[in-house]
Amino acid sequence: MIWFLKDIDLLTVLLRAATLAFEALLLGGVAYLLAVALPAAASQAVEDFCRRGIRMAALALVVGEVALVTASAALLMSGSDLTLKDVTTTNFFRAYSVSILCAIGLWICARLKSRPATVAMLPLSLLVIAAMVSVSHAAARINYRVPLAILTAAHHLGTAAWLGAMPYLWISLGRAANVDEARRMSQRYSRMALLGAATLISAGVAMAVFYMGTWNAVYTTTYGVMIVAKIYLVLAIATLGAGNWWLVRRLASDPKPLLARLRRVAEAEICLGFAAVLTAASLTAQAPAVDVTAQDRLTSQEIYARMHPVPPRMTSPPLAALAPPISLEAAVKANEFAPVINSDANDNAWSEYNHHWAGLIVLVAGLLALLSRHPTMRWARFWPVTFAGLAVFILLRADPENWPLGPRPFWQSFTAPEIVQHRFGALLIVVFAVFECAVQAGKLKARWASYVFPAMCVLGAATLLTHEHAAKVKEALLAEMSHTPIALLGVSAGCTRWLELRLPKSRMATIAGYLWPLCLALVGLILLNYRESA
Amino acid sequence: MRRKTSIIAPRFVVALIVACGIALIAPRAALAHAILVSSQPAANSTVSGPDVAVLLKYSSRVDLEHSTLTLLDPDGKVEKITINSETSPGSLSAKLTGLVKGGYVLRWQILAMDGHITRGTIPFLVK
Numbered sequence: 001m002i003w004f005l006k007d008i009d010l011l012t013v014l015l016r017a018a019t020l021a022f023e024a025l026l027l028g029g030v031a032y033l034l035a036v037a038l039p040a041a042a043s044q045a046v047e048d049f050c051r052r053g054i055r056m057a058a059l060a061l062v063v064g065e066v067a068l069v070t071a072s073a074a075l076l077m078s079g080s081d082l083t084l085k086d087v088t089t090t091n092f093f094r095a096y097s098v099s100i101l102c103a104i105g106l107w108i109c110a111r112l113k114s115r116p117a118t119v120a121m122l123p124l125s126l127l128v129i130a131a132m133v134s135v136s137h138a139a140a141r142i143n144y145r146v147p148l149a150i151l152t153a154a155h156h157l158g159t160a161a162w163l164g165a166m167p168y169l170w171i172s173l174g175r176a177a178n179v180d181e182a183r184r185m186s187q188r189y190s191r192m193a194l195l196g197a198a199t200l201i202s203a204g205v206a207m208a209v210f211y212m213g214t215w216n217a218v219y220t221t222t223y224g225v226m227i228v229a230k231i232y233l234v235l236a237i238a239t240l241g242a243g244n245w246w247l248v249r250r251l252a253s254d255p256k257p258l259l260a261r262l263r264r265v266a267e268a269e270i271c272l273g274f275a276a277v278l279t280a281a282s283l284t285a286q287a288p289a290v291d292v293t294a295q296d297r298l299t300s301q302e303i304y305a306r307m308h309p310v311p312p313r314m315t316s317p318p319l320a321a322l323a324p325p326i327s328l329e330a331a332v333k334a335n336e337f338a339p340v341i342n343s344d345a346n347d348n349a350w351s352e353y354n355h356h357w358a359g360l361i362v363l364v365a366g367l368l369a370l371l372s373r374h375p376t377m378r379w380a381r382f383w384p385v386t387f388a389g390l391a392v393f394i395l396l397r398a399d400p401e402n403w404p405l406g407p408r409p410f411w412q413s414f415t416a417p418e419i420v421q422h423r424f425g426a427l428l429i430v431v432f433a434v435f436e437c438a439v440q441a442g443k444l445k446a447r448w449a450s451y452v453f454p455a456m457c458v459l460g461a462a463t464l465l466t467h468e469h470a471a472k473v474k475e476a477l478l479a480e481m482s483h484t485p486i487a488l489l490g491v492s493a494g495c496t497r498w499l500e501l502r503l504p505k506s507r508m509a510t511i512a513g514y515l516w517p518l519c520l521a522l523v524g525l526i527l528l529n530y531r532e533s534a
Numbered sequence: 535m536r537r538k539t540s541i542i543a544p545r546f547v548v549a550l551i552v553a554c555g556i557a558l559i560a561p562r563a564a565l566a567h568a569i570l571v572s573s574q575p576a577a578n579s580t581v582s583g584p585d586v587a588v589l590l591k592y593s594s595r596v597d598l599e600h601s602t603l604t605l606l607d608p609d610g611k612v613e614k615i616t617i618n619s620e621t622s623p624g625s626l627s628a629k630l631t632g633l634v635k636g637g638y639v640l641r642w643q644i645l646a647m648d649g650h651i652t653r654g655t656i657p658f659l660v661k
Contacts, residue, residue, distance in 0.1 A: 075651050079643040080602035081614065090600050092649030140568065140594035140648035142624045284648070287569045291593035 012075060015068040017281035022064050023099075023132055023156070024277050026057035026106060028164020030125045032172075034118070035192050036165070040184040043177040050168055051110040054121075058107040061128075065096045065103075092135050099131035129156045137211065137288060148210065151203045158200025159280075162193045163237070163273035170266045179255045183248075186262065190248045193241065201234065213290035220297035221289040222477050226282050229484050233276035236492070240269045257504070264502045268495040271458065275491045296473040306478050312356035312528045313349060321346040322400055348532035354397050355530040361390045363524025369517035384436040384453075391429040398422040425460065432456035450501050454494040457516075461490030482530050486523050493519035568594035568646040571624075575640075575658040583633040583660040588615070588626075588640065590656075595623045595647040602643045603628055608636030615640075633660045 033050040036042075042050075073087040087093055105124045109117040133139065133156065138148035169189045176182035208227055218224040247262050323344050368383035396404065399419050403410040414420055435452040438444040496515040503509035574589040575581045588603070603615040603626070618627045626644065640656040 072649060072651065076600065076643075076645060079651070079653055080600075082600060082602070086600065090645060090649075091597060091647055092645075095649070135649040137648055140646045140650075142593075142595060285650075287593060291569050291571075293569070293571070 012068060012071045013285045015064055015071060016284060017278045019061060019064040019068055020281045021274055021277050022057055022061040023128060024159050024164035025167065026054060026061050026103065027125050027128065027160035028166070029054035029057055029168055030106065030121045031161045031192065032165040032168035032189070034122065036185055036188040037172065040181070040188050042172065042185060043181060045175045045177070046172045049171055049175055051113065053168055054110040055107050058103040058110070061103045062100050065100050069093060069096045095131045095134045099128050102127045102131065129153050132156060137284060144210065148207065151207050154199050154203035155207065158196045158203060159277060161196030162200055163277060165189065165192065166266055166270050166273055170263055170270060173259055173263050179259065182259050183255055186248045190245055197238065197241070211288035211290055217289035219303065221292045222480050223283060223286045223289040223292070225477065225480050225484055226279060226286060229488055230276055230279045230283070232488055233272055233279060237269050237272045237276060240265050261503065264499065267502060268499050271495050271498065272491065298474055298477055302474070303481070306531055307481065309529050312359065313352045314356065316353040317346045317349050319400060319405055322350055323347055345533065350400065351532050352530065354393070355527050357393060358390055359524045359527025359530065361386050362527060363521055366517045366521030366524055369520060370514070373513060381440040382437060384433045384440065387429050387433040391426045391433070394422055394426040394429070428456055428459055451498070454498040457490050457494030457497065461487040461494070482526055486526050489519040489523045568592045568596065568644055568650065568652045570654055573656050575656065577656045578658065580659040580661050583635065584631065586630040586633055586660070588628040588630060590626045590642060592624045592626070592644065596626055597645040597647055598626060600645040601626060604641045605630060606639040606641060608638065635660055
């Protein structure tokens with residue numbers, strides 16, 4: 001039960017992320033309808049789509065928030081004698097209830113289509129933001145709550161107007177009655193997105209200054225590492241967005257191919273945009289850097305000791321040398337209120353060996369994918385085969401205390417969140433390897449099959465980012481420093497492969513085609529230098 | 535321009551899979567979110583009994599009504615401790631009475647005002 005609740009602990013953070021994403025989609029839809037589609041005199045098909053999108057996002061937000069409140073309530077009651085009635089008096093329960101009611105209101109307004117209903121969307125959207133801000137970091141601060149709440153609200157608004165509205169533009173362009181309508185919508189969205197981006201970035205910078213406190217928090221705290229990840233993603237979106245901004249300016253000359261390209265690039269922007277939104281959600285699961293005490297911060301020496309390049313470990317200690325696994329019941333009892341780490345130098349060596357071999361496999365896969373671009377090296381296109389070995393490797397060696405190497409039974413071991421993540425990761429790799437091999441061999445000709453690889457890249461990165469690390473703050477941060485770049489490279493690989501597949505033959509598609517194998521190879525190099533001790 | 539883009543077209547499903555994948559990108563398990571800045575008694579300290587004042591200070595505002603404090607005594611018995619109503623935000627205080635000599639573990643579970651739940655333990659010794 002305790003481990004099950006640890007799964008819930010992880011689940012609440014995932015649900016918090018999902019609700020942020022659905023909030024951005026819902027409010028982005030409202031912004032797009034009110035500031036782009038209606039003023040641009042969009043066709044009925046576009047308006048209907050916007051309203052349908054708003055309804056779907058509202059429904060998703062309601063489901064996500066109901067699940068989040070349920071999981072949080074279970075977690076709160078598990079460690080106390082609080083009842084369900086007590087939970088209904090908490091701040092989070094009230095805030096999410098307001099948000100759920102407003103989302104239902106938005107669903108109704110989107111369905112009604114009347115002018116008063118459309119106008120009512122604006123105050124309802126602002127209420128959703130207010131409810132979400134009341135469960136943000138700002139609400140829990142001891143000082144400066146009001147200015148931080150205002151900045152958080154501005155950050156949410158900017159996110160909705162820029163990133164949340166982007167999927168609506170993407171689909172609207174495909175449903176526009178004519179090129180002129182598509183151009184009007186693109187130009188209006190472009191202006192709104194620029195304003196949204198400026199609001200998001202300026203509010204984000206102001207909040208970062210407050211929550212970080214010092215420059216060195218960037219590399220001494222987990223919060224800082226996640227901020228850097230977010231900056232990377234925002235810069236990537238801004239780069240693609242800037243390209244689109246210029247495209248919109250040129251729409252008068254040759255609109256049809258430019259609009260097609262605009263939509264393709266927007267797809268990658270949407271993917272990166274939601275990665276940024278959800279990386280932001282990960283920040284809500286972290287204590288702000290300014291609160292982290294000196295003993296829980298890394299020093300430059302500690303980072304260098306762990307991160308400087310050393311030859312990879314290609315030999316493993318024997319299984320018998322590992323710390324003997326305790327029974328599942330004993331582990332549950334030991335972990336009852338705070339996690340217990342039970343590993344020694346041999347366990348670290350075992351884990352490093354796993355990571356280094358995985359790194360070698362990924363590096364080889366990346367290099368083969370790069371070579372396969374050359375006409376004389378077509379055989380290298382079967383690089384996904386290498387990943388099948390990786391899946392078996394993870395299943396056999398990632399959790400030696402469980403089946404098949406250890407005494408804990410296969411099904412019973414699923415009670416540990418980390419093992420669930422490892423096995424889910426292994427399954428993803430197998431699915432990906434099979435699909436991509438069939439695509440490369442030309443056996444699977446359906447277009448959607450070729451999208452499995454980019455989707456899996458993003459899923460794999462996501463699995464990694466939800467990975468639980470050591471309970472010790474510094475150890476967790478050191479693991480974060482290698483895992484976060486890998487996850488960002490995974491998202492980048494997914495998006496660039498997507499662009500290569502979706503864009504018409506062009507210089508941009510060619511560049512994208514070289515970028516994703518490089519991202520894979522870089523992931524391999526980072527894994528080859530992964531260590532669990534200095 | 536295409537006019538018949540079904541909302542459940544395969545590419546939309548793929549996009550949805552990607553979105554769900556990204557939806558996992560959020561977080562790692564909720565680590566110490568509201569950080570325990572200081573505690574009285576301090577972790578692994580030795581204090582004089584039989585009465586011990588408890589004062590825990592956090593980096594975030596704490597919802598005292600929905601936070602819990604329990605004491606694990608040397609016999610392994612768990613007792614719920616009444617939390618004092620505190621005026622200072624981010625603090626939690628209580629009074630432990632009638633403690634005998636031995637090792638105790640103070641367990642806290644707090645609900646921060648942003649809805650995050652954090653747990654921790656403070657082992658201490660009564661001489």
